[in-house]
Amino acid sequence: MVVRAGREFLAIPGPTTMPDEVLRAMHRPPLDIYSKEMVQLTFGLLRDIGTLFATKGNTYMYIANGHGAWEATLSNVLSRGDKILVLESGRFAVGWGHAARAMGVDVQSLKGDWNRAIRPAEVEATLRQDTKHEIKAVLAVQIDTASGAFNDIEAIGNAIKAAGHPALFMVDTVASLGCMPFEMDAWGIDVAMSGSQKGLMTPPGLGYVAANDRAREVHKTANLRTPYWDWTERDGDEHYRKHSGTAPVHLMFAQRQAIDMLFDETLVNVFQRHRLLAEAVRRAVAVWADGGVLSFNITEPKERGNTVTTVKMENPTPLLDYCRDKCGVILGVGIGDLHGKAFRIAHMGHVNAPMILGTLGVIEMGLQALGIPHGKGGVTAAVNFLGESVAP
Numbered sequence: 473m474v475v476r477a478g479r480e481f482l483a484i485p486g487p488t489t490m491p492d493e494v495l496r497a498m499h500r501p502p503l504d505i506y507s508k509e510m511v512q513l514t515f516g517l518l519r520d521i522g523t524l525f526a527t528k529g530n531t532y533m534y535i536a537n538g539h540g541a542w543e544a545t546l547s548n549v550l551s552r553g554d555k556i557l558v559l560e561s562g563r564f565a566v567g568w569g570h571a572a573r574a575m576g577v578d579v580q581s582l583k584g585d586w587n588r589a590i591r592p593a594e595v596e597a598t599l600r601q602d603t604k605h606e607i608k609a610v611l612a613v614q615i616d617t618a619s620g621a622f623n624d625i626e627a628i629g630n631a632i633k634a635a636g637h638p639a640l641f642m643v644d645t646v647a648s649l650g651c652m653p654f655e656m657d658a659w660g661i662d663v664a665m666s667g668s669q670k671g672l673m674t675p676p677g678l679g680y681v682a683a684n685d686r687a688r689e690v691h692k693t694a695n696l697r698t699p700y701w702d703w704t705e706r707d708g709d710e711h712y713r714k715h716s717g718t719a720p721v722h723l724m725f726a727q728r729q730a731i732d733m734l735f736d737e738t739l740v741n742v743f744q745r746h747r748l749l750a751e752a753v754r755r756a757v758a759v760w761a762d763g764g765v766l767s768f769n770i771t772e773p774k775e776r777g778n779t780v781t782t783v784k785m786e787n788p789t790p791l792l793d794y795c796r797d798k799c800g801v802i803l804g805v806g807i808g809d810l811h812g813k814a815f816r817i818a819h820m821g822h823v824n825a826p827m828i829l830g831t832l833g834v835i836e837m838g839l840q841a842l843g844i845p846h847g848k849g850g851v852t853a854a855v856n857f858l859g860e861s862v863a864p
C-alpha cells in the first residue's frame with residue numbers, strides 16, 4: 473500500500489519548491505536582448521539583489537550555481553599565494569575554502585565542530601595572532617546547510633573589527649538570503665554571495681555576488697581575475713556587459729517573479745514565517761528525540777538555522793525511503809561528515825504551514841510504521857506551537 477498519489481513534496485535544502493507563478497513566468501518566448509524590457513529586467517534584478525543583501529555596494533549576476541558564485545568571489549579579490557581564513561561550521565565554508573585552495577590560495581582553517589556555530593571570540597583571537605596582517609580574507613557561511621548551524625554573522629563582523637584586522641569579510645548566504653535578516657553594510661561585510669535555488673525560489677542557475685568599495689579596491693590588484701567573473705568587465709553602464717554574454721532570460725523572468733512575491737509578502741513577514749515554521753519543526757524533533765534514537769545535530773538551540781534542521785540518526789535510509797516511496801515526501805540526506813548519520817528537513821523558500829506540518833506528519837508516520845523508538849506527539853507539539861503563534 474502506498475499513499476503517495478498527489479503532488480510530490482521536495483523537503484530537501486535546494487533546489488526548493490518553486491511557486492507555480494515562478495514556473496509560469498518562464499513559459500514565454502525570450503526577449504530581444506537589446507529591448508527596453510530586457511534592460512529594465514537586468515537593472516531591476518541587480519537593484520533588488522542589493523536590497524536583499526542590504527547593501528549599497530555593486531551587485532553581480534552570473535549564470536552559475538553556488539559553486540560558481542564562490543569562484544566569482546574568490547577570483548575577484550584574491551591573488552595566487554594569498555592567505556585566507558575559513559571559519560568551519562559544517563561542509564560549506566570548507567567547500568568554499570577547497571575552491572580557493574585549488575585556485576592557488578593558501579587556506580588556513582579555524583577548526584570548528586559540526587555540532588555548533590562559529591565562536592566569534594575564537595575568530596578575534598585568531599586574527600589578533602596575525603600581527604603581520606597576512607590574512608587577506610575571512611570566509612564564513614550564514615547557515616551551513618550540512619550541519620544546520622546558524623552563524624551570527626553580525627557578531628563575527630564585530631569580532632573582526634575588534635581585532636583591528638583589515639581582512640575582507642566574505643559571507644555565503646546561499647541557504648539564508650530571503651529567509652532571514654542579512655545586513656551586508658551594517659554588519660561590515662565586504663563580499664556576499666548567494667544563489668537562486670533555495671530561499672529565492674527560482675531554478676538553479678543564477679549566482680549572485682555583492683561587493684562594497686573596499687572589496688572593489690582590493691579587486692584592482694587581484695591576479696586571479698578571469699574574464700567571465702571579472703567585476704571590472706561588468707561594472708560598465710552598458711547593459712550587455714552585466715551578463716558577459718547572452719543573458720539567462722528565462723531564469724531572470726523566474727527570479728523577477730519570485731522577488732516580487734517576496735516583496736509583496738514583505739521581508740519582515742517572510743522572515744517571521746521562516747522563524748515560525750522552523751520552530752514548529754524543532755518542537756516536533758524535540759519530542760521525537762525522547763525516544764533516544766533521533767537528536768538535533770546542533771546542540772545549542774540558538775545556533776539552529778531557520779531554513780534547515782539536521783537530525784542525527786544512525787542509518788536514516790529506511791525512514792527516508794519510507795517517506796519518499798510510501799508518502800511522496802523527499803527529505804535531505806546527511807552529507808559530508810554526517811553521511812549515513814543524519815537526515816535533513818528543509819524549511820526554506822516557498823513553504824507554508826501545510827507543507828511543514830505535512831512533512832512532519834509523514835516523518836512521524838514513518839517512525840511509527842518502522843517501529844523506530846520516538847517520543848509521541850511531535851506533530852501535536854508543532855501544531856500547538858503554530859496555533860499559539862499565529863493569531864486569528
Ligand SMILES: *Cc1c(COP(=O)(O)O)cnc(C)c1O
Nearest residue numbers: 537538539564615617644646647
Ligand atoms: C547549496 C549551498 C551551496 C552550493 O550551492 P550549489 O548551487 O549547490 O553550488 C553553497 N553554500 C551553501 C550554504 C549552500 O547551502
